[in-house]
Amino acid sequence: xxxxxxxxxxxxxxxxxxxxxxxxxxxxxxxxxxxxxxxxxxxxxxxxxxxxxxxxxxxxxxxxxxxxxxxxxxxxxxxxxxxxx
Amino acid sequence: xxxxxxxxxxxxxxxxxxxxxxxxxxxxxxxxxxxxxxxxxxxxxxxxxxxxxxxxxxxxxxxxxxxxxxxxxxxxxxxxxxxxxxxxxxxxxxxxxxxxxxxxxxxxxxxxxxxxxxxxxxxxxxxxxxxxxxxxxxxxxxxxxxxxxxxxxxxxxxxxxxxxxxxxxxxxxxxxxxxxxxxxxxxxxxxxxxxxxxxxxxxxxxxxxxxxxxxxxxxxxxxxxxxxxxxxxxxxxxxxxxxxxxxxxxxxxxxxxxxxxxxxxxxxxxxxxxxxxxxxxxxxxxxxxxxxxxxxxxxxxxxxxxxxxxxxxxxxxxxxxxxxxxxxxxxxxxxxxxxxxxxxxxxxxxxxxxxxxxxxxxxxxxxxxxxxxxxxxxxxxxxxxxxxxxxxxxxxxxxx
Numbered sequence: 378x379x380x381x382x383x384x385x386x387x388x389x390x391x392x393x394x395x396x397x398x399x400x401x402x403x404x405x406x407x408x409x410x411x412x413x414x415x416x417x418x419x420x421x422x423x424x425x426x427x428x429x430x431x432x433x434x435x436x437x438x439x440x441x442x443x444x445x446x447x448x449x450x451x452x453x454x455x456x457x458x459x460x461x462x
Numbered sequence: 463x464x465x466x467x468x469x470x471x472x473x474x475x476x477x478x479x480x481x482x483x484x485x486x487x488x489x490x491x492x493x494x495x496x497x498x499x500x501x502x503x504x505x506x507x508x509x510x511x512x513x514x515x516x517x518x519x520x521x522x523x524x525x526x527x528x529x530x531x532x533x534x535x536x537x538x539x540x541x542x543x544x545x546x547x548x549x550x551x552x553x554x555x556x557x558x559x560x561x562x563x564x565x566x567x568x569x570x571x572x573x574x575x576x577x578x579x580x581x582x583x584x585x586x587x588x589x590x591x592x593x594x595x596x597x598x599x600x601x602x603x604x605x606x607x608x609x610x611x612x613x614x615x616x617x618x619x620x621x622x623x624x625x626x627x628x629x630x631x632x633x634x635x636x637x638x639x640x641x642x643x644x645x646x647x648x649x650x651x652x653x654x655x656x657x658x659x660x661x662x663x664x665x666x667x668x669x670x671x672x673x674x675x676x677x678x679x680x681x682x683x684x685x686x687x688x689x690x691x692x693x694x695x696x697x698x699x700x701x702x703x704x705x706x707x708x709x710x711x712x713x714x715x716x717x718x719x720x721x722x723x724x725x726x727x728x729x730x731x732x733x734x735x736x737x738x739x740x741x742x743x744x745x746x747x748x749x750x751x752x753x754x755x756x757x758x759x760x761x762x763x764x765x766x767x768x769x770x771x772x773x774x775x776x777x778x779x780x781x782x783x784x785x786x787x788x789x790x791x792x793x794x795x796x797x798x799x800x801x802x803x804x805x806x807x808x809x810x811x812x813x814x815x816x817x818x819x820x821x822x823x824x825x826x827x828x829x830x831x832x833x834x835x836x837x838x839x840x841x842x843x844x845x846x847x848x849x850x851x852x853x854x855x856x857x858x859x860x861x862x
Contacts, residue, residue: 426750426822427822428819429728429819429820429821430728432749432750432811432820432821432822433726433728433729433750433751433753433820434728434729434730435749435750435751437733437737437746437749437751438737439733439734439737439738439745439746439751440733440734440737440738440739441723441731441732441733441751442627442628442723442725442731442732442733443730443731443732444628444629444630444725444731444732446630446632446633446646447647448632448633448636448644448645448646449645450636450640450643450644450645451632451636457632457635457673460639460640460674460675460678461639461640461643
């Protein structure tokens with residue numbers, strides 16, 4: 378196998394391994410109101426999480442749900458309005 | 463693992479059932495109820511009380527009779543801080559020893575009932591299923607000893623007939639903070655939101671995790687977990703129904719309810735407490751992918767640095783995973799795992815306050831391998847005395 382093809386195969390394998398480590402949806406995604414049927418591309422996961430943000434988004438083999446609900450009251454910048462009194 | 467699932471399901475079927483109250487007599491007149499320790503605990507700890515209570519009655523080296531009542535975590539903290547007695551005549555629960563009833567099963571049998579004797583009884587042990595700071599910011603009395611016990615996860619649950627599988631932080635904020643006005647479909651009917659009263663850990667833990675103060679929540683406030691379970695199971699609008707429960711309460715009701723995966727603020731996906739909706743491994747609690755959990759806190763009284771009731775301290779130390787003497791005649795970690803709690807020694811993350819940020823955690827004496835062998839399967843090497851790497855503990859080569 379020419380070196381470039383070897384490299385390409387290696388990179389493809391690494392990409393697959395990385396995707397698996399980041400915990401895809403494990404096949405069929407359950408039907409769910411507000412779930413993006415296609416799903417956004419996986420955000421990068423952290424292999425060596427240290428901070429809170431990295432820990433909750435660390436690579437995992439656990440089953441997950443990608444959900445993008447429609448929330449009419451959400452501010453345009455994604456922030457939350459204050460609670461009603 | 464299958465055995466654990468069956469155990470939890472059976473526990474759920476009856477753990478919420480009312481105790482057998484007929485012919486209740488004062489606890490100090492019940493034959494054989496020796497070395498009594500009175501506990502006032504959260505209702506999420508009922509399964510633990512039954513299973514541990516049975517083991518302690520028959521703990522040959524140091525038998526103890528655990529006599530318990532359930533109340534809200536904040537109420538329990540106040541009771542031991544202020545030394546508020548459980549009123550005389552109050553019906554409290556206990557379990558029989560093997561000699562008294564060899565067929566009694568902690569997973570399926572009801573508790574027995576006796577009455578608090580004349581004069582009342584200040585609880586020897588109090589429990590909160592969340593950080594004490596979520597209830598009060600006052601400095602704990604020097605006479606109260608605190609120990610951090612197993613971790614308690616909390617879930618949002620829906621009827622089995624619901625098609626919903628996940629809820630995000632933002633959705634939960636609008637559902638419970640705004641109610642119908644939040645327009646977070648399908649949870650827009652406040653008569654179908656089943657929550658808890660403001661002293662309950664289940665509500666306080668969720669409140670801290672979705673940034674909606676406990677007293678601002680919309681929905682029907684229930685005093686007990688069993689009422690929330692009943693509300694969800696009997697809902698005629700399953701798609702709109704949503705309730706909050708301790709994970710171990712939910713684990714026992716999986717035949718009729720579903721838990722929702724939760725996506726915390728800043729998280730890219732939603733996860734269940736377990737690695738899949740059908741497993742019992744609490745993997746996502748242990749590694750930080752599921753954020754809604756609290757440590758259980760166990761308190762007993764002390765004077766001059768010594769426990770007021772040595773049997774109470776023995777129980778607290780057992781639950782907290784500390785080495786006790788004499789060693790118990792049963793595996794405490796098996797008791798904890800069987801009731802859906804996660805021992806601190808199996809945790810890989812920790813936090814400093816309710817809903818606070820997670821940080822990595824390495825327990826001083828890990829029990830992850832042993833815990834995983836109880837709730838799933840362990841890939842760790844087994845051992846009898848030594849390990850090529852790590853420490854031989856409970857038959858497994860733990861990392862430390």
